[in-house]
Amino acid sequence: MTETSQGVNSVDIAVGILTFVARYDGQARAIDIANGCNLSKSRLHKYLISLCRTGMLSQNEKGIYSLGATLHQLSGNGSGESDPISKLNDVLTAFRDKFNYSTGVVVSTGEGLILKHYNRSFRNVDIDFLPNTPVPLHHSAAGQIFMGFTDHPQDDQHASLIAQIRLQGFAVRYQPTHGIPGAQSIACPLLDNKEKLIAIAVTMGFFCTEDIPQIAVQLMNTVGSLSR
Template identity: 50%
Template structure:
């Protein structure tokens, strides 16, 4: 252990961020308080500061705290060990061009799944995302893919039957629109490396007609199969 004197409040703030990251990127204040062994009143001051600096954000509906855009922006400066994300994304750009649908790549950092690449369609009206947007496990197609295929994510959000269905069909669909984007859906499928390890989720999203969902999911799977990592 280092004997150098540091700033205790910085240690506590980082501990809070680590706790949230290790719990899927979003957590309740009560759980953070218990997990970080800090009183709720003292924790509140840290949460206010972390939200003010956009290291965290608070979900208006659930009051839970998630990793903010600034911490995700900082993580984007870490160089990847390889270019597999770019390889996947280049293939999805081709898919975007062929199908005229928005595409993206989701990747996991710790226990947080984020949209690390986004390719907007050429439609006049579509969805826009900021770089490294965190994706909630329970409300995104990519989140379902990671719950189904990534053994490092321990979750109780879905039943084993639901996850088995996703594994068998090879894709996940989020039919329920995200709040604030009426009509927006998403489809995701896993991308594996040569060792059979999940390395990303390929996504297409936007204002998709429900009758086109299954065909688009099949086309996305076919596109992903052309990717060699």
């Protein structure tokens, strides 16, 4: 019998569960995990308990399972640090847990801006997004940040707004989009030590207009903690 055939089946199953959650952009429901990993709900439940207890997974109040702190620590690079986008998502998850606002990480790809990570709030009524949802450039706070902190061509119509965003360090989309009444978003940049844009931090939801400046400052302070 070869060494590879003498492995522990439960370890294989646990790794399969973690891999499945990672493929769902780090967040998945138990029913989806059970179906995707071909496990009964009762059998999966035992694995989820152990994986959450060891910090490999975490579960929020809505029953969504996410990759846990222990797994993020183990997946760090040789210096013991995780990549900046993962670190940004970690602090935005903590922001969500503290203030109960949905958060996300927007990145630029060859096909445009996408919402790479999304951390839903625990509110009964909020917005849900699928992984890798496209983000409109001209109708989003994240798009305004992208235009303000990159060499993206600017037209005269947006020049004054972009200048203001660069000065204040954040952008706000006040008007609803895609038929979501009252939904707003706030975004700020994550920059490297050469002031190059790495990713865009976003918080979104149904905000009171008078609360937006304070929320924006809280978001910028959260992102700024990564450089301290």
